[in-house]
């Protein structure tokens with residue numbers, strides 16, 4: 001994004017340690033490729049933590065701008081479920097990446113592959129390793145977009161943190177965000193139900209509730225109703241408080257409606273499935289986290305349907321996470337995404353310590369920060385000239 005904005009006006013070179021760019025972009029496209037989200041204005045800004053840090057960047061380049069940018073390159077998009085924005089059906093992620101690369105090549109952006117950023121030199125310019133050589137590109141501005149710490153196979157790892165620390169830039173340790181949670185299932189439960197979805201549920205933690213779907217895995221739970229609770233789980237773990245989530249298997253039924261289903265009936269336990277329209281997986285999960293005494297009492301069973309408490313033992317590892325929090329501390333940054341200590345160095349994307357849920361917000365955050373940094377550079381170039 002930054003290269004696209006800058007290259008019509010100045011010479012831009014991209015240094016990438018891999019043999020190609022955009023590998024995480026392609027991984028992101030493997031499942032549902034949410035390239036942005038239809039939320040705009042404050043609704044979009046408030047998806048980011050801290051929101052204040054994003055307000056200028058999102059106002060300058062929001063999700064509508066992302067969609068127009070893609071459309072100009074021949075990539076129409078559509079709004080899918082829960083406001084997620086996808087490339088039109090049939091357009092593969094590799095085609096989107098290819099269009100972006102073609103545009104940059106047309107605009108004379110030069111790519112240098114196999115160039116790994118390894119340190120800063122004594123003038124605080126980045127040093128790249130290429131084969132056995134060390135290369136220091138001389139530029140007026142440097143924009144770093146080295147990513148977070150998950151999915152290191154795509155190139156992002158946190159090796160760069162040490163080098164930024166060496167020049168006096170505070171960084172925060174990376175932690176998992178938008179990841180699965182570990183739960184101590186019984187052997188029997190996981191062997192039978194790993195891979196089963198829990199559809200149309202809501203999950204609550206403290207005062208936060210989210211509706212959606214979760215997938216039972218051999219280690220715990222994943223899915224769009226799990227990722228949004230991670231920030232809260234992380235906070236509790238950091239305070240040594242054991243996190244407990246509460247699942248509501250019937251979020252559209254009130255307790256009273258469920259109680260009406262059993263009024264006047266003597267409900268033998270084996271009829272719960274039919275009476276409450278529960279499937280085998282839901283029933284087994286309720287059984288696992290409800291004592292036998294409560295399970296056989298219909299009224300307390302209803303409490304378990306509406307509010308099943310499940311302890312979380314930990315978060316899944318960083319490597320597996322969709323995104324990470326941590327990286328360059330935000331108090332090191334100017335509002336325009338340059339470093340306060342080195343104003344010719346800009347940082348954008350997941351390298352910065354921010355968080356956002358899944359649903360297209362992560363890529364949008366990367367696009368917006370890169371756009372805003374690039375336009376700020378353009379403004380300062382026009383002042384200089």
Ligand SMILES: Cc1cc2nc3c(=O)[nH]c(=O)nc-3n(C[C@H](O)[C@H](O)[C@H](O)COP(=O)(O)OP(=O)(O)OC[C@H]3O[C@@H](n4cnc5c(N)ncnc54)[C@H](O)[C@@H]3O)c2cc1C
Pocket residue numbers: 015016017018020021022023024025027028029032033034035036115116117118145146147148150151154155156157159160321322323348349350351359360361362363364366
């Ligand atoms: C499985 C998965 C699914 C996802 N799905 C979505 C989704 O549907 N929607 C969404 O919005 N987001 C999604 N994301 C998140 C999104 O892909 C990332 O937030 C985004 O790619 C981050 O962009 P970035 O440019 O900051 O970093 P990256 O995309 O990680 O790019 C960093 C680049 O820097 C290079 N690099 C790293 N270190 C060096 C070095 N020392 N020298 C030179 N080059 C280096 C890397 O090789 C890499 O090319 C998903 C992520 C994953 C893992």
